[in-house]
Amino acid sequence: MFLDSIRQALGLLASAEVWSIILRSVEVSGTAVAVAAVIGIPLGVLIGLARFPGRGAVVAVINTGMALPPVVVGLIVFMILSRSGPLGSLQLLYTKQAMVLAQLVLAVPLVLGITVSGIGGIPREVLMQAKSLGAGRLQLALAALNEAKLTLVLAIIAGMGRIIAEVGAVMMVGGNFKGETQVMTTTILEEVRKGEYALGLALGIILLTIALAANAVMSRIQGGVMTR
Amino acid sequence: MKKRVLSRGSAAAVPILVLLSILASGCGDGQAGGNSTSDIIVASTTSTKDSGLFDVLLPAFEQAYPDYRVKVNAVGTGEALKLGEKCDADVVLVHSPEAEEKFVTDEFGTERREIMYNEFVIAGAGADPAGADTAPDASTAFSRIAQTRSGFISRGDESGTHKAEKKLWVKGGVLTPSGVWYRSTGQGMGETLRIADETRSYVLVDLGTWLSMKDSLSGGVIVLLEGDPDLFNQYGVIPVNPERCPAVNARGAAAFADWLASPEGQNIIGEYGQEQYGRALFTPNAAQ
Numbered sequence: 001m002f003l004d005s006i007r008q009a010l011g012l013l014a015s016a017e018v019w020s021i022i023l024r025s026v027e028v029s030g031t032a033v034a035v036a037a038v039i040g041i042p043l044g045v046l047i048g049l050a051r052f053p054g055r056g057a058v059v060a061v062i063n064t065g066m067a068l069p070p071v072v073v074g075l076i077v078f079m080i081l082s083r084s085g086p087l088g089s090l091q092l093l094y095t096k097q098a099m100v101l102a103q104l105v106l107a108v109p110l111v112l113g114i115t116v117s118g119i120g121g122i123p124r125e126v127l128m129q130a131k132s133l134g135a136g137r138l139q140l141a142l143a144a145l146n147e148a149k150l151t152l153v154l155a156i157i158a159g160m161g162r163i164i165a166e167v168g169a170v171m172m173v174g175g176n177f178k179g180e181t182q183v184m185t186t187t188i189l190e191e192v193r194k195g196e197y198a199l200g201l202a203l204g205i206i207l208l209t210i211a212l213a214a215n216a217v218m219s220r221i222q223g224g225v226m227t228r
Numbered sequence: 229m230k231k232r233v234l235s236r237g238s239a240a241a242v243p244i245l246v247l248l249s250i251l252a253s254g255c256g257d258g259q260a261g262g263n264s265t266s267d268i269i270v271a272s273t274t275s276t277k278d279s280g281l282f283d284v285l286l287p288a289f290e291q292a293y294p295d296y297r298v299k300v301n302a303v304g305t306g307e308a309l310k311l312g313e314k315c316d317a318d319v320v321l322v323h324s325p326e327a328e329e330k331f332v333t334d335e336f337g338t339e340r341r342e343i344m345y346n347e348f349v350i351a352g353a354g355a356d357p358a359g360a361d362t363a364p365d366a367s368t369a370f371s372r373i374a375q376t377r378s379g380f381i382s383r384g385d386e387s388g389t390h391k392a393e394k395k396l397w398v399k400g401g402v403l404t405p406s407g408v409w410y411r412s413t414g415q416g417m418g419e420t421l422r423i424a425d426e427t428r429s430y431v432l433v434d435l436g437t438w439l440s441m442k443d444s445l446s447g448g449v450i451v452l453l454e455g456d457p458d459l460f461n462q463y464g465v466i467p468v469n470p471e472r473c474p475a476v477n478a479r480g481a482a483a484f485a486d487w488l489a490s491p492e493g494q495n496i497i498g499e500y501g502q503e504q505y506g507r508a509l510f511t512p513n514a515a516q
Contacts, residue, residue, distance in 0.1 A: 082426060082446065083426055083446050083448065084446040093426055093427075094423060094426070094427065171415070171419075172419075175411075175413055175415070175419075175423050176413055176414045176415055177411045177412065177413060178384060178411070178412040178413075178414065180411070182414070186414070187414070189414075190385060190414030190415070192307065193303060193304040193306070193307050193385055193414075193416075194304055194306040194307060194385055194386045194414075195303075195304070195306040195307040195308075195309065195310030195311075195386075196306070196386075
């Protein structure tokens with residue numbers, strides 16, 4: 001039975017419907033992680049370099065955010081976008097934009113947190129040296145970015161890995177509409193509920209492949225960081 | 229720092245130990261595997277569970293049969309039958325007569341007995357652009373919804389409710405509903421009803437889910453049509469075939485199925501909902 005499902009799953013990988021679901025997943029999570037990088041990296045550099053009262057608390061909040069349960073984020077975004085919610089008039093609920101928004105909330109703390117710790121890990125003397133060479137604030141930030149660039153790639157990959165595999169939030173705010181807001185994870189859940197394991201498994205194989213590729217890239221980068 | 233890690237570790241060990249001892253005692257009185265012989269695993273549907281019927285039914289059954297403990301695995305009809313096929317359930321209680329009959333014909337189950345029915349209602353926006361409110365029956369309402377291309381939210385999950393919906397489309401002359409107006413969620417009844425409410429769309433919903441959820445909705449949908457016999461939703465109970473699945477709790481499954489069909493079980497089913505909603509959610513109709 002298990003082997004049968006795998007055989008069917010491999011066959012399904014050729015179907016156009018499966019590929020449209022995969023592409024939608026990549027589109028939604030890719031957009032979310034790109035926006036998360038635009039928000040999270042500059043902010044992370046700022047928090048990483050700055051010393052201000054309450055910085056410890058800010059970092060603690062960010063670290064908590066890294067562990068936000070997706071369903072809770074889904075619920076909150078749902079309540080905000082609901083007709084009876086504050087942004088209901090925008091009619092964004094059950095659209096790809098709503099899914100991007102929910103995943104953005106999940107990805108930002110992760111990108112932010114990893115960036116902050118990456119910047120914090122830059123040897124002090126490197127930054128001092130830049131300062132003594134007459135670097136202004138912007139140049140200092142750019143130097144820090146350059147030093148920590150591998151960590152930043154890690155941050156983006158980790159963010160993507162988290163949200164593309166997430167199901168609770170996108171299910172709740174996207175609605176899993178066939179051909180509209182269905183992504184890999186929500187389809188897997190739906191197919192399993194129907195007792196149709198083959199399509200679920202086919203998409204599972206794709207998700208695993210993506211995770212494997214991301215992990216391979218991550219461990220290469222980590223290897224690079226460590227040997228420096 | 230190290231000390232804190234240690235104390236956290238030992239705090240975590242307590243619940244783990246408790247869990248292990250529970251598991252060990254659970255295995256003790258059973259014969260093989262984690263489930264003891266007194267457990268009856270019922271594969272049923274989320275809509276049945278969401279109706280709250282099990283909360284009154286199971287304690288009454290366990291009082292009548294103190295040796296048994298009933299565990300309900302609430303999934304979609306398709307998956308519930310699949311669980312029975314794979315010997316992962318002792319008895320199935322679902323609402324899709326044709327699929328149930330096939331389940332028995334294929335010898336996955338021993339015998340199908342009708343237990344009760346509940347009703348579906350057609351809900352939709354109060355503005356009712358398709359005029360479902362004035363339709364003489366459910367299938368006419370459906371064909372009007374398709375003709376006016378008014379938004380409709382479908383379960384799309386091969387559940388009993390989805391199968392009932394598909395039958396109504398066919399009867400209304402709409403062979404395969406499709407287009408931007410027809411959206412398929414692949415989710416449970418509660419989620420699907422909420423989506424219909426948020427999008428002011430038509431939806432086929434079982435009475436139990438409707439009554440329990442209507443107060444928590446945003447007022448986007450109201451009941452437009454009910455009472456058509458085409459909207460009756462028959463439930464059946466089928467013990468899983470012990471000849472195919474030697475590990476199932478056949479005696480427990482038979483006891484549970486018999487009790488559901490007994491005057492006592494039927495009486496409890498017929499009363500459920502009267503107190504809370506002022507009307508029964510299910511109509512018992514087992515052959516006596």
